[in-house]
Amino acid sequence: MNMMRLLGGILLIVGTAVGGGLLALPIATAQIGFFYSTLLLFGCWFVMTASAFLILEVNLWLPRNNNLVSMAKATLGLPGQVVTWITNLLLFYSLLAAYIAGGTDFLRNLLTNADIHIASPVASILFTIILGSVVYWGIRTIDYVNRGLMIVKFTSYFLLVILILPHISATNLSGGELPYITGSITVALTSFGFATIVPSLRVYFHDDKSKLRLAIMIGSLIPLICYILWNLVIMGMISRNGDNGLIAILHSGRSTSEFVEQLHVLLQNNTITYIARLFTSICLATSFLGVSLGLSDFIADGFGVERHGWKNLFVIVVTFLPPLVIALYYPGAFVKALSYAGIYVAILMVLMPALMVWQGRYRKKIANGYQVMGGKVLLIALIVASIIVVGQSVVSMF
Numbered sequence: 040m041n042m043m044r045l046l047g048g049i050l051l052i053v054g055t056a057v058g059g060g061l062l063a064l065p066i067a068t069a070q071i072g073f074f075y076s077t078l079l080l081f082g083c084w085f086v087m088t089a090s091a092f093l094i095l096e097v098n099l100w101l102p103r104n105n106n107l108v109s110m111a112k113a114t115l116g117l118p119g120q121v122v123t124w125i126t127n128l129l130l131f132y133s134l135l136a137a138y139i140a141g142g143t144d145f146l147r148n149l150l151t152n153a154d155i156h157i158a159s160p161v162a163s164i165l166f167t168i169i170l171g172s173v174v175y176w177g178i179r180t181i182d183y184v185n186r187g188l189m190i191v192k193f194t195s196y197f198l199l200v201i202l203i204l205p206h207i208s209a210t211n212l213s214g215g216e217l218p219y220i221t222g223s224i225t226v227a228l229t230s231f232g233f234a235t236i237v238p239s240l241r242v243y244f245h246d247d248k249s250k251l252r253l254a255i256m257i258g259s260l261i262p263l264i265c266y267i268l269w270n271l272v273i274m275g276m277i278s279r280n281g282d283n284g285l286i287a288i289l290h291s292g293r294s295t296s297e298f299v300e301q302l303h304v305l306l307q308n309n310t311i312t313y314i315a316r317l318f319t320s321i322c323l324a325t326s327f328l329g330v331s332l333g334l335s336d337f338i339a340d341g342f343g344v345e346r347h348g349w350k351n352l353f354v355i356v357v358t359f360l361p362p363l364v365i366a367l368y369y370p371g372a373f374v375k376a377l378s379y380a381g382i383y384v385a386i387l388m389v390l391m392p393a394l395m396v397w398q399g400r401y402r403k404k405i406a407n408g409y410q411v412m413g414g415k416v417l418l419i420a421l422i423v424a425s426i427i428v429v430g431q432s433v434v435s436m437f
Contacts, residue, residue: 087232
């Protein structure tokens with residue numbers, strides 16, 4: 040039972056981290072090439088995993104069921120609470136809106152193949168209700184559903200890698216321009232954005248610190264390996280340059296769909312195309328569940344309500360209604376919001392945890408028990424890294 044619980048926690052982390060963005064990584068990092076993209080992924084993995092452990096440290100200072108709002112209040116006061124509320128809602132409402140929009144297309148195509156035709160708004164509402172009901176029943180239900188989806192996700196992922204691997208070229212893996220790394224950092228950083236579910240995992244593991252730490256370490260390493268292997272096969276098969284190369288796909292208006300089409304054109308294999316579409320759809324569902332879990336627990340903590348009965352229904356409505364409205368009435372709004380996702384992630388998951396630990400350890404002296412290694416050097420490094428990411432993102436807007 041304990042091993043199954045550990046496996047469930049690891050899969051919740053992997054399911055949250057490895058989302059639809061996996062398909063975008065080779066495209067987003069195409070200009071820097073495979074070698075530099077691998078170094079970038081290692082760097083982002085270290086930053087985001089260290090930040091996840093810092094969130095765990097601060098959360099363990101407080102009673103169970105406290106989330107980022109209470110953590111910010113206890114360490115940074117009102118300013119920290121305000122920043123945490125704003126960045127968390129901006130990030131996760133935009134993510135959920137994106138997942139609802141993508142899930143709507145998938146559901147409509149699925150029903151159309153079954154000769155059932157429904158309007159897009161109906162499909163959006165139906166998709167949200169189906170997965171939202173899983174979130175309503177809590178982390179145990181999410182855990183079991185996520186395990187089933189992850190089996191399909193990993194099966195389709197490894198099938199894609201195995202089928203594509205014979206077609207890669209070492210020539211395609213060479214080259215790359217390091218100066219373009221600034222445009223790739225935010226996508227790579229966001230790809231490891233699982234840290235906000237750490238407080239929920241504490242509840243899931245019943246304060247078992249050793250299993251929490253092990254789940255975070257293994258759960259973060261699996262996406263790193265998957266990302267590097269995925270970049271290897273995709274960058275090795277599709278050239279960086281040319282009219283149909285990865286850089287051209289990067290600057291197109293529909294990168295993901297063109298990417299799947301290019302796989303079909305190069306390999307002339309309907310099976311690979313089908314598996315790629317299935318994989319994308321499952322990625323949307325698992326990421327939707329992971330993000331929804333973190334956001335719903337965050338909202339429950341922010342409003343100070345227990346997730347039972349009508350109060351739980353209130354939490355679910357506040358979690359899903361805004362992104363559903365965005366997906367229904369402002370379908371282009373989430374694209375703009377997602378372009379700033381790197382800023383939200385750098386603030387919420389890197390800067391804020393480092394500041395909270397600094398305040399708790401060295402100013403307010405409320406730290407007790409588990410402590411992340413690295414001391415002030417690690418905290419300063421993470422603060423500087425987050426400022427650099429936010430700074431370059433703001434500069435790139437202009």
